[in-house]
Amino acid sequence: MVINFRMTIQQKAKFLITGIGNTLRGDDGIGAYICAVIDTLQLDGVRTLTVHQLDSDLLDEFLEADHIILTDAFVEGKPVHFYPVKPEDPPPVSSSHHMGVATLIQMAKLVYHKELSVMICAVGGFDFGMKEKLSARAKRNADKAVKTICDWIEKSR
Numbered sequence: 001m002v003i004n005f006r007m008t009i010q011q012k013a014k015f016l017i018t019g020i021g022n023t024l025r026g027d028d029g030i031g032a033y034i035c036a037v038i039d040t041l042q043l044d045g046v047r048t049l050t051v052h053q054l055d056s057d058l059l060d061e062f063l064e065a066d067h068i069i070l071t072d073a074f075v076e077g078k079p080v081h082f083y084p085v086k087p088e089d090p091p092p093v094s095s096s097h098h099m100g101v102a103t104l105i106q107m108a109k110l111v112y113h114k115e116l117s118v119m120i121c122a123v124g125g126f127d128f129g130m131k132e133k134l135s136a137r138a139k140r141n142a143d144k145a146v147k148t149i150c151d152w153i154e155k156s157r
Helices: 026-041 056-063 101-112 136-156
Strands: 015-020 046-051 067-074 080-084 118-124
Touching: 015 026, 015 056, 015 136, 026 046, 026 067, 026 118, 026 136, 046 056, 056 101, 067 136, 080 136, 101 118, 118 136
Parallel strands: 015 046, 015 067, 067 118
Antiparallel strands: 080 118
């Protein structure tokens, strides 16, 4: 008698959460705050990275992940705006982030033949002065963003 065992090994998706911003400029440190909170949750398959701005050096990190979530402060709109980036989207205009995520997505496709799955989590900030602390309103928004990100990760597993 021959018994045929069929094993299915499912590798968990790898999520990279990248916090963008300057922690010395008040609410611009929202991305770093979100990454720090998510680190304390010790979510399986989730890694965080904090950077001051997007640049081509991040491409190696992005290629290792199945899904990338970019968290950053913004000054307009909803407290938390969570949306996918499409490769054909034009890069956003920004005074401090010199390389748009659409450019990184195109580089991954052209050079490495890999489609990146990228979500943006833009979080409302209010005080971008010289200080190392988030405003109370920005912290509330950042805590909402953590919940939004965690919910999305759970649904995407």
